[in-house]
Amino acid sequence: xxxxxxxxxxxxxxxxxxxxxxxxxxxxxxxxxxxxxxxxxxxxxxxxxxxxxxxxxxxxxxxxxxxxxxxxxxxxxxxxxxxxxxxxxxxxxxxxxxxxxxxxxxxxxxxxxxxxxxxxxxxxxxxxxxxxxxxxxxxxxxxxxxxxxxxxxxxxxxxxxxxxxxxxxxxxxxxxxxxxxxxxxxxxxxxxxxxxxxxxxxxxxxxxxxxxxxxxxxxxxxxxxxxxxxxxxxxxxxxxxxxxxxxxxxxxxxxxxxxxxxxxxxxxxxxxxxxxxxxxxxxxxxxxxxxxxxxxxxxxxx
Amino acid sequence: xxxxxxxxxxxxxxxxxxxxxxxxxxxxxxxxxxxxxxxxxxxxxxxxxxxxxxxxxxxxxxxxxxxxxxxxxxxxxxxxxxxxxxxxxxxxxxxxxxxxxxxxxxxxxxxxxxxxxxxxxxxxxxxxxxxxxxxxxxxxxxxxxxxxxxxxxxxxxxxxxxxxxxxxxxxxxxxxxxxxxxxxxxxxxxxxxxxxxxxxxxxxxxxxxxxxxxxxxxxxxxxxxxxxxxxxxxxxxxxxxxxxxxxxxxxxxxxxxxxxxxxxxxxxxxxxxxxxxxxxxxxxxxxxxxxxxxxxxxxxxxxxxxxxxxxxxxxxxxxxxxxxxxxxxxxxxxxxxxxxxxxxxxxxxxxxxxxxxxxxxxxxxxxxxxxxxxxxxxxxxxxxxxxxxxxxxx
Numbered sequence: 001x002x003x004x005x006x007x008x009x010x011x012x013x014x015x016x017x018x019x020x021x022x023x024x025x026x027x028x029x030x031x032x033x034x035x036x037x038x039x040x041x042x043x044x045x046x047x048x049x050x051x052x053x054x055x056x057x058x059x060x061x062x063x064x065x066x067x068x069x070x071x072x073x074x075x076x077x078x079x080x081x082x083x084x085x086x087x088x089x090x091x092x093x094x095x096x097x098x099x100x101x102x103x104x105x106x107x108x109x110x111x112x113x114x115x116x117x118x119x120x121x122x123x124x125x126x127x128x129x130x131x132x133x134x135x136x137x138x139x140x141x142x143x144x145x146x147x148x149x150x151x152x153x154x155x156x157x158x159x160x161x162x163x164x165x166x167x168x169x170x171x172x173x174x175x176x177x178x179x180x181x182x183x184x185x186x187x188x189x190x191x192x193x194x195x196x197x198x199x200x201x202x203x204x205x206x207x208x209x210x211x212x213x214x215x216x217x218x219x220x221x222x223x224x225x226x227x228x229x230x231x232x233x234x235x236x237x238x239x240x241x242x243x244x245x246x247x248x249x250x251x252x253x254x255x256x257x258x259x260x261x262x263x264x265x266x267x268x269x270x271x272x273x274x275x276x277x278x279x280x281x282x283x284x285x286x287x288x289x290x291x292x293x294x295x296x297x298x299x300x301x302x
Numbered sequence: 303x304x305x306x307x308x309x310x311x312x313x314x315x316x317x318x319x320x321x322x323x324x325x326x327x328x329x330x331x332x333x334x335x336x337x338x339x340x341x342x343x344x345x346x347x348x349x350x351x352x353x354x355x356x357x358x359x360x361x362x363x364x365x366x367x368x369x370x371x372x373x374x375x376x377x378x379x380x381x382x383x384x385x386x387x388x389x390x391x392x393x394x395x396x397x398x399x400x401x402x403x404x405x406x407x408x409x410x411x412x413x414x415x416x417x418x419x420x421x422x423x424x425x426x427x428x429x430x431x432x433x434x435x436x437x438x439x440x441x442x443x444x445x446x447x448x449x450x451x452x453x454x455x456x457x458x459x460x461x462x463x464x465x466x467x468x469x470x471x472x473x474x475x476x477x478x479x480x481x482x483x484x485x486x487x488x489x490x491x492x493x494x495x496x497x498x499x500x501x502x503x504x505x506x507x508x509x510x511x512x513x514x515x516x517x518x519x520x521x522x523x524x525x526x527x528x529x530x531x532x533x534x535x536x537x538x539x540x541x542x543x544x545x546x547x548x549x550x551x552x553x554x555x556x557x558x559x560x561x562x563x564x565x566x567x568x569x570x571x572x573x574x575x576x577x578x579x580x581x582x583x584x585x586x587x588x589x590x591x592x593x594x595x596x597x598x599x600x601x602x603x604x605x606x607x608x609x610x611x612x613x614x615x616x617x618x619x620x621x622x623x624x625x626x627x628x629x630x631x632x633x634x635x636x637x638x639x640x641x642x643x644x645x646x647x648x649x650x651x652x653x654x655x656x657x658x659x660x661x662x663x664x665x666x667x668x669x670x671x672x673x674x675x676x677x678x679x680x681x682x683x684x685x686x687x688x689x690x691x692x693x694x695x696x
Contacts, residue, residue: 193385193387195383195384195385195387196387196389198354198374198381198383198387199381199383199387199388199389199466201353201354201373201374201375202352202354202374202375202379202380202381203375203400203401203404203466204375204401204404204405205400205404206373206374206375207409209409209413210404210409210412213412213413213414214389214400215389218389218391218392219390219391221391
């Protein structure tokens with residue numbers, strides 16, 4: 001039998017193929033380079049200098065910025081606050097939205113109504129909503145405190161008590177996230193074949209608890225992982241509610257990492273220091289992403 | 303082990319009726335097949351028996367005990383679903399073990415974390431493991447224990463689904479088109495395996511299919527259904543040899559039965575496309591009659607006593623061991639007539655449109671009235687005549 005490609009042709013074919021491969025991936029690579037990698041390199045370079053916005057010259061100072069950040073009590077406090085915020089928002093935002101999704105999923109006529117209600121906070125501007133929350137939580141004017149006083153609990157200073165400010169902001173963060181996460185969970189729930197519930201019914205896993213732990217929860221694994229990742233990143237990036245409602249106060253008790261970056265970079269013009277803080281922020285997100293890929297990812301897929 | 307009784311089952315989805323007053327008795331250990339075209343209500347009936355769907359009226363009894371108020375797992379039935387419905391996140395072992403976990407462990411012992419508080423849990427799981435192993439050995443799937451359903455072939459998944467059904471030792475097995483997702487070769491294999499399993503377990507099986515071959519080959523009895531009714535209930539032989547209606551006759555048998563329009567004359571004899579058949583039916587003169595002749599009863603070469611009709615040859619389908627010959631009638635009614643013949647070399651190859659005659663015996667004819675009901679054989683009066691052939695082709 002005759003071979004279709006002579007050695008010369010085969011070589012040429014291979015060359016054309018690899019050229020085509022490079023050609024197709026180049027635009028994406030250039031885009032990635034310009035929008036992600038180049039700024040990252042610039043950021044890393046900036047963080048090892050003492051450049052300030054408007055300064056005429058700057059010098060290379062090595063890891064001095066990093067050392068300063070490590071021993072800066074403000075940064076430590078903002079890191080602790082960020083972690084506390086994330087620690088409340090991630091479980092709260094994921095579990096509550098799962099609960100809401102399961103409750104909404106079986107509705108037939110009212111489903112659209114509930115979906116809209118829960119999704120409204122996602123579509124609204126957070127700045128406007130923050131102002132509304134400020135009013136709601138106001139010690140003297142707000143209806144929440146009015147209710148608490150009526151109920152006999154007494155006045156609660158949600159936004160000016162240093163111990164309460166992060167949980168309060170976290171609650172607002174959860175309120176804002178539930179709608180989005182609910183939609184993701186609803187999509188996941190719709191993808192579970194009805195036959196599996198019927199099989200579970202025949203096999204004896206018919207009460208709600210068994211149905212949830214045997215069928216719903218495991219099959220929502222991939223969705224849950226996606227929701228956890230997006231919720232984590234959103235929570236870690238918390239900035240706007242704090243900038244509008246508390247400005248880090250009272251006494252820095254609601255200062256978070258990104259707010260510290262904003263202060264250093266755009267209020268005090270310590271650009272190189274802000275760059276260092278941003279790198280720290282990046283390191284945490286990266287660590288989480290790696291953990292997610294290597295630990296969670298392997299357990300949720302089937 | 304138990305028989306099953308359905309009394310006056312009706313089902314409507316909203317205003318759409320799906321099942322119309324069904325009565326059915328299934329004996330202990332019987333293999334009953336519900337067969338019919340899609341949308342005939344056979345799957346709905348199965349789901350009502352399983353308890354997955356409530357009936358609108360009527361009652362289901364298993365082993366002479368009404369089970370209408372019981373949930374599916376309390377009815378001691380097991381079901382094999384069309385797409386197997388295996389739990390994709392569990393291993394084969396866990397899939398089969400699940401029904402036992404549900405019955406032998408209490409709710410607390412099944413919960414994550416809390417289950418470690420139980421002291422007898424280990425002992426119970428050991429018992430479950432040995433039972434699962436016993437079932438898996440029967441089905442030869444123990445080497446796939448650690449795999450997930452996604453890593454199995456269709457036939458293997460089928461076996462796992464069977465294992466999950468068998469492990470609880472149910473009174474009744476319900477199967478909803480379990481072979482329809484397998485390729486043709488595997489389907490034939492699983493057919494005999496299922497029939498063998500039934501005889502080994504001796505358990506009552508209700509099997510839903512739209513495939514008449516499955517219905518004919520596996521069942522003790524079959525119920526042909528259409529539009530929410532049982533058209534005929536009987537052994538495969540009865541249904542094949544004495545179809546109760548045109549619909550049943552059409553559905554059972556492959557290729558489908560030849561149906562020819564005819565009328566009765568003043569003597570009650572059947573006039574078929576210019577031929578008078580030597581038979582007298584208890585029908586009014588001029589009443590339309592449908593004559594059904596199975597392709598395997600049609601012959602190319604007449605035997606003594608046969609009726610012959612004139613046809614034109616159209617084409618031949620070669621199936622290897624046998625051939626299906628396509629003819630059309632010559633005369634007022636140019637209906638197609640199929641003839642199934644076992645192979646005999648060469649002689650069947652005819653030029654297209656060549657005039658020829660086809661022959662069949664009167665005893666192989668089925669007669670149906672204008673509503674499609676079978677005209678019972680005791681109404682068919684075979685004439686004792688010496689030479690029917692001349693009369694028929696007159």
